[in-house]
Amino acid sequence: MKVVYFDVENFEEDFLREKSAGYDFYLESNPLTELGKINPQYLDADVISVFTTSRVSRKVLEQFKNLKLIALRSVGFNHIDIDCCKSRNITVESSPNYGSITVAEFALALLLDTARKVTFSYNEYRASRIEPKSLMGVELFGKTAGIAGLGAIGAEFARIAHGLGMNILAFDKFEKDEMKVKYNVEYTDFDTLLEKSDFISIHAPLTKENYHMFNAESFKKMKNTAILVNTGRGELIDNQALYNALLNGEIAGAGLDVLENEETLGTFDDAFGINRLDKVTLERTLINSRLFLLDNVVITPHTAYNTKEAVQRILETTISNINAFAQGRIQNQVK
Numbered sequence: 364m365k366v367v368y369f370d371v372e373n374f375e376e377d378f379l380r381e382k383s384a385g386y387d388f389y390l391e392s393n394p395l396t397e398l399g400k401i402n403p404q405y406l407d408a409d410v411i412s413v414f415t416t417s418r419v420s421r422k423v424l425e426q427f428k429n430l431k432l433i434a435l436r437s438v439g440f441n442h443i444d445i446d447c448c449k450s451r452n453i454t455v456e457s458s459p460n461y462g463s464i465t466v467a468e469f470a471l472a473l474l475l476d477t478a479r480k481v482t483f484s485y486n487e488y489r490a491s492r493i494e495p496k497s498l499m500g501v502e503l504f505g506k507t508a509g510i511a512g513l514g515a516i517g518a519e520f521a522r523i524a525h526g527l528g529m530n531i532l533a534f535d536k537f538e539k540d541e542m543k544v545k546y547n548v549e550y551t552d553f554d555t556l557l558e559k560s561d562f563i564s565i566h567a568p569l570t571k572e573n574y575h576m577f578n579a580e581s582f583k584k585m586k587n588t589a590i591l592v593n594t595g596r597g598e599l600i601d602n603q604a605l606y607n608a609l610l611n612g613e614i615a616g617a618g619l620d621v622l623e624n625e626e627t628l629g630t631f632d633d634a635f636g637i638n639r640l641d642k643v644t645l646e647r648t649l650i651n652s653r654l655f656l657l658d659n660v661v662i663t664p665h666t667a668y669n670t671k672e673a674v675q676r677i678l679e680t681t682i683s684n685i686n687a688f689a690q691g692r693i694q695n696q697v698k
Contacts, residue, residue, distance in 0.1 A: 364689055365429075367405045369395040370414035370436070375678060382682040386410075386689075396626060397422050410434060410688070412681055413442075415665060416626055421447040432456065434684045436677050437668075440697045441569040441596055454688065456695045458680040460515060462673035467519035469667035470564045470594045473618030476661045477590050478503060478562070483658055501561075501588070504528040509560025510535075511553075511576070512567030512595065513542060520564050521546045532556050535567075557584040562592065569596035577601065582608035590616045594667040597621040602650045609657055616659040620667045622651045628664075 366388040368379055376390055389408075393399055395417040405411075406426055412434040413419060419433065421444045433443060435457045448455050476482055479500035487498065508524040510517045513535040521531050525546035533548050534556045542548040553576070556563065563585070567573055577591065578601040585591075591614060593600055602623045608614050622628070624647040654660050668674070680695065687694050 364410060365389075365408045366410040366412065366685060367391060367408045368412045369393065370416050375674070378675075378678050379682075382678075383685075386685075394626065395419055395423060398626075401426060410685055412436060412685070415439060415442055417442060418626055419443045424448065424451070424453070432685070432688050434681050434688075435697075436681050438462075439568060439596060441598065445697070454693055455697045456684040456688070456693070457697050458677045458684070459695055461676035461680060462668045462670070463515040463519045465670045465673040466516045466566075466594050466667045467523060469620065469663075470516075470520055470566070470592050470618075471523050473592045473594070473620065473661055473663070474503070474562055474564065474590065477592070477616045477618040477659070482661050503562070506530070506561040507532060507559055509533070509556040509563040510548075511556065511563060511565045511599075513537075513539070513548070513550075514566060514568070516594075517564075517566035518542060520566060521548055532560055554584060557581055558586075560589060561586065562590045564592040565595045565599055567595055567599060569598050574598055575601040575604075577605065579604040579607065582613045585614050587612055587614060589614045590618065592618040594620045597623040597625050602647060602654065606650055606654055606657075609654075609659055616661075617654075618661045619654070620663045621665050622654070622662070623647050624651065625665060628652075 364386050366383060366386045369391045371379065371390045371392050379390060389405060395411065395413050397418065397420055407429050408427060409429055410432040411430065414436045419442060424444060424447050430453050433448065433453060433455045435455065438457055438459050440455060440457060443455055445455060480498055484498045487493065505528060507530045509532045510520055511534050513521065513533040521542060524531055531546055531548045532551050534551060534553050538550045576599055582604060605617060609617060624644050627644060627648045628651055655662055684695055
């Protein structure tokens with residue numbers, strides 16, 4: 364069985380080499396997208412494994428004629444054309460529950476950084492600008508934390524927020540009595556979450572229904588002192604609307620680990636092919652670049668998952684998925 368791993372970091376190589384010894388395998392550091400050329404020797408792969416930096420569209424999938432399994436090194440699968448996979452009988456498997464604590468902790472770090480202006484203060488201090496008024500932050504204790512999506516990660520964020528003495532509102536399709544009892548979570552509708560929350564942390568999966576759930580209308584309903592944190596998926600926020608809201612003072616700040624069309628930021632330059640980007644992708648790339656210029660925004664490169672413990676769990680689950688598939692068993696299949 365031929366297996367190709369994309370998006371491979373150097374610290375993952377030894378583990379993948381050891382555990383893939385029984386297969387004809389290849390390690391590729393580049394993501395798998397329409398923007399990059401695919402090595403011809405990969406195209407007859409039976410299995411590919413990708414991280415969230417890949418974008419496995421129908422156009423990409425059509426180049427792999429023998430593909431039977433996509434082993435995701437992530438929980439989310441919005442970067443995969445699932446409909447195309449179903450039509451070609453390609454199994455897609457994820458790595459669930461690897462980083463609930465890891466991502467929730469990082470969401471808190473972004474919230475604290477933005478609320479207390481940690482990065483901004485650091486940059487000002489380096490530039491020898493020390494103005495206490497401009498560095499003044501806000502406390503979390505006693506404030507209302509709104510959680511959009513109370514799954515495994517959202518539940519961990521609720522646990523942390525409760526421990527910090529925060530009041531918790533949650534918007535989710537499914538109410539859990541355990542959350543109400545343990546952390547005094549109050550479930551509410553989306554508009555109430557927007558209107559009453561001092562801080563909102565996004566932990567919802569990306570679906571067709573909640574694409575751009577945070578848009579121009581949403582920001583107008585939020586407090587102008589509110590801070591938005593996103594460690595979910597970039598497409599949950601309309602970044603043009605977010606940029607306008609931050610610029611116009613409709614909300615106070617944002618901590619973002621994910622961005623819409625973030626794949627064009629890390630490797631994008633003129634040589635990479637500006638002419639290969641469609642109009643919408645190019646516009647979103649420019650908006651993302653502008654967000655970096657705002658003092659009330661903290662942006663990190665989709666690294667909330669990135670702890671030693673979580674990465675190890677991802678790799679172990681991925682290898683387990685591939686080994687099981689080779690033995691005729693399917694596990695952790697996405698819907």
